[in-house]
Amino acid sequence: KKNILSVMKILHQLNLLFFLLFLLFHSVFSQTAILNTEYQNVFTYQGLHVQSVTTVAFDKTGNYVASGDHKGKILLWNAQNGKLEQRFERHTGKITDIQFSEDNKILATASYDGTVKVWDIKTGNIIQDYQNPAVPAYDNVKGYEPTFVVFDTEHPEQIYFGGNNRKIMRADIRSPRMEQVWQTYEYSITSGKMINGNLAIGYDGKMAIFNTKTNQMMAQIGATDAAFDDKICELDVLPSKNILAGWTVDGRVLMWDIAKNKIVKSFQAGLGKGSSVFKFSKDEQFLLTGFYNNSARLWNIDKVNNALDVKEKQKLGAHRLSVKDLDISHDNSLLATADGNKVRIWKKVRKNSNDLAEEKPERQQNFVLNEKINLLLHFERSKDVMIDDSEEKLDKVVDYLKRNQEVVIELHGHTDNVGIPRLNLELSGKRTLKVKNYLVSKGIEAHRITIFPHGQEEPITSNRTEAEREQNRRVEMIVRKR
Numbered sequence: 222k223k224n225i226l227s228v229m230k231i232l233h234q235l236n237l238l239f240f241l242l243f244l245l246f247h248s249v250f251s252q253t254a255i256l257n258t259e260y261q262n263v264f265t266y267q268g269l270h271v272q273s274v275t276t277v278a279f280d281k282t283g284n285y286v287a288s289g290d291h292k293g294k295i296l297l298w299n300a301q302n303g304k305l306e307q308r309f310e311r312h313t314g315k316i317t318d319i320q321f322s323e324d325n326k327i328l329a330t331a332s333y334d335g336t337v338k339v340w341d342i343k344t345g346n347i348i349q350d351y352q353n354p355a356v357p358a359y360d361n362v363k364g365y366e367p368t369f370v371v372f373d374t375e376h377p378e379q380i381y382f383g384g385n386n387r388k389i390m391r392a393d394i395r396s397p398r399m400e401q402v403w404q405t406y407e408y409s410i411t412s413g414k415m416i417n418g419n420l421a422i423g424y425d426g427k428m429a430i431f432n433t434k435t436n437q438m439m440a441q442i443g444a445t446d447a448a449f450d451d452k453i454c455e456l457d458v459l460p461s462k463n464i465l466a467g468w469t470v471d472g473r474v475l476m477w478d479i480a481k482n483k484i485v486k487s488f489q490a491g492l493g494k495g496s497s498v499f500k501f502s503k504d505e506q507f508l509l510t511g512f513y514n515n516s517a518r519l520w521n522i523d524k525v526n527n528a529l530d531v532k533e534k535q536k537l538g539a540h541r542l543s544v545k546d547l548d549i550s551h552d553n554s555l556l557a558t559a560d561g562n563k564v565r566i567w568k569k570v571r572k573n574s575n576d577l578a579e580e581k582p583e584r585q586q587n588f589v590l591n592e593k594i595n596l597l598l599h600f601e602r603s604k605d606v607m608i609d610d611s612e613e614k615l616d617k618v619v620d621y622l623k624r625n626q627e628v629v630i631e632l633h634g635h636t637d638n639v640g641i642p643r644l645n646l647e648l649s650g651k652r653t654l655k656v657k658n659y660l661v662s663k664g665i666e667a668h669r670i671t672i673f674p675h676g677q678e679e680p681i682t683s684n685r686t687e688a689e690r691e692q693n694r695r696v697e698m699i700v701r702k703r
Contacts, residue, residue, distance in 0.1 A: 259569070260568060260570070261570055262565050263567065264300075264565070266303060266565075266566075268597065270564075272290040272292040273609075274288050274290050274545070274562060274564055275317065275545065275559070276316045276498075277319070277548050278319040279548050279550045279551065281323060281551055282325060283554060284299065285299060285300055286557050286566065287319045289312075290562065292313075292314075293310070293313045293316060293332055294308070295310070295319065295328075296308055297328075298564070300555055309328065309330065309340055311350075312334055312338065313332070313334040313688075316331070316332050317331045317333060318331040318367070318369045321342075322372055323374075326341070327340065327341065327342060327348065329382075333366040333367075335353050335355070337351045337392075351382070351392055352365075353365050353382065353390065354386055356385075365385065366385040367384040368384035368412060368413075369383065369384065369412050369422075370382040370413075371415050371420065372415070374415045379392065379394070380392055381413060384411075385409045387404055387405045388401050389410070402436045408425040410423070415458075416458040416463075419432055419433055420433055421458060422456070423453035425445055425446065425447055426445070426452055427442065428456065428465050429442075430479060442482060449470055451469055451471075453467040455496060455497065455499060458501070462505065463479045463480050465477045468496070472490055472491030472494070472497075473491075474499060474510070474531075486528075490508075492514060495543075496512075497546075498511065498545075502549050502553045503552075511543070511545060515538070515543060515544075517537040517547055517556075518536055518537070519535040519536075519537070521533075537556070537567060542610060543560060544560050545559055553569065554569050555567065555568055561609055561613075562597070562609075563610070586617040588618075591700070593698075596614055596656075596697065597614060598614060599611050607655065615659055615663075618630075619664070622665050622669065623665070629669040629700075629703055630669065630699065630700050630701070631670075631699040632656055632698055634675060635675050635693060635695050636649050636693065636694055637680070637690035638677040638690075639690065642677055645676040649676050652696060653674055653696060681695075
């Protein structure tokens with residue numbers, strides 16, 4: 222009897238041990254699965270944004286992504302196949318925010334031209350056009366630029382917006398009227414997000430919660446007249462945890478527990494000084510940040526001993542410039558990152574631990590014969606020094622010429638009409654020669670490239686405005702058979 226009891230006791234202990242090992246294995250396997258879920262670059266939208274992209278945003282389905290640039294152009298892309306679906310081109314200044322309505326039928330956009338516009342997505346028509354009220358200019362701003370626009374989550378027909386005028390405005394998109402609901406006399410309102418039915422804003426060194434029912438500030442944290450490094454420039458939220466997070470000028474993310482009224486997590490996410498949008502996933506499991514050399518970074522968010530723990534999960538490389546804006550689709554399957562005039566779409570893939578897949582290369586670019594192709598190159602003003610992503614664009618020309626040995630190219634240089642015509646002709650010649658020399662340095666035979674400087678003699682638009690002059694400053698390529 223004693224032997225039987227001893228055997229049963231041993232079996233019970235073994236069962237308990239196996240159960241614990243199972244839990245441990247399951248936990249490790251689950252964590253490994255999470256860590257091995259990574260994102261790969263599947264599309265790169267380029268060529269239609271001449272200026273740097275300043276804002277990107279997925280719609281609520283994740284099927285579409287909108288991008289806005291420094292000159293006010295907004296494009297709507299199919300995030301599944303990379304096709305351009307719609308254009309919104311009535312803004313004239315930097316796009317600072319893009320928001321989709323919950324039903325994905327309406328788009329709200331904010332721009333440094335001083336306006337907030339509401340669009341019908343299907344037709345591309347403007348439903349409402351609001352002029353943000355101005356205050357006297359200060360600190361290198363004009364005093365009317367909106368920095369954010371959001372839909373009220375409880376009243377989807379209402380929007381809130383504000384910015385460098387230090388005001389919060391509310392409007393019903395069924396009416397052209399708007400009303401001021403709050404104002405600060407300190408610094409610009411740099412960002413706005415909805416959290417649990419209220420509006421969160423960042424201004425100066427503060428994060429604050431505006432009660433949309435009482436039109437009163439209900440909570441805030443941070444300092445007035447904060448040091449430059451400590452100023453809040455962007456926001457995002459973890460609604461279920463009642464946490465508002467802010468990005469400081471020096472690249473820190475501060476996570477504010479609103480109920481406890483204290484910062485519960487602070488960590489360095491970016492390098493250098495500057496503003497960068499950061500986004501939490503909708504399931505609140507990870508964070509996407511930019512402004513880190515030429516990459517974006519993913520971070521896992523966990524709770525350890527009742528405290529938030531943030532650990533780096535993946536670097537998203539392949540960017541040639543700093544990532545200035547980004548977004549996460551609502552189902553977390555896609556990411557969007559913007560650098561220069563490109564928007565890159567990243568798709569989630571699950572990788573085995575022994576199968577570390579590499580990023581897919583961007584699609585090869587082809588060019589049409591005998592047509593003028595604006596290479597959209599950028600140079601330092603009045604110089605032949607290429608800047609921004611010009612070399613990356615020329616690398617695609619190099620790849621094309623190596624794949625198509627039967628073609629030759631002409632390079633035509635053009636300038637605007639500012640300055641002395643003779644000097645403009647010389648400048649266009651220097652720039653086309655600089656492009657030719659770059660292609661030759663990459664292995665293209667010099668005899669396949671002919672340059673034609675034109676100076677200011679062949680404008681494609683008038684030179685009345687800076688935007689028009691910018692279009693005239695160009696290097697065009699024509700591909701011909703040998």
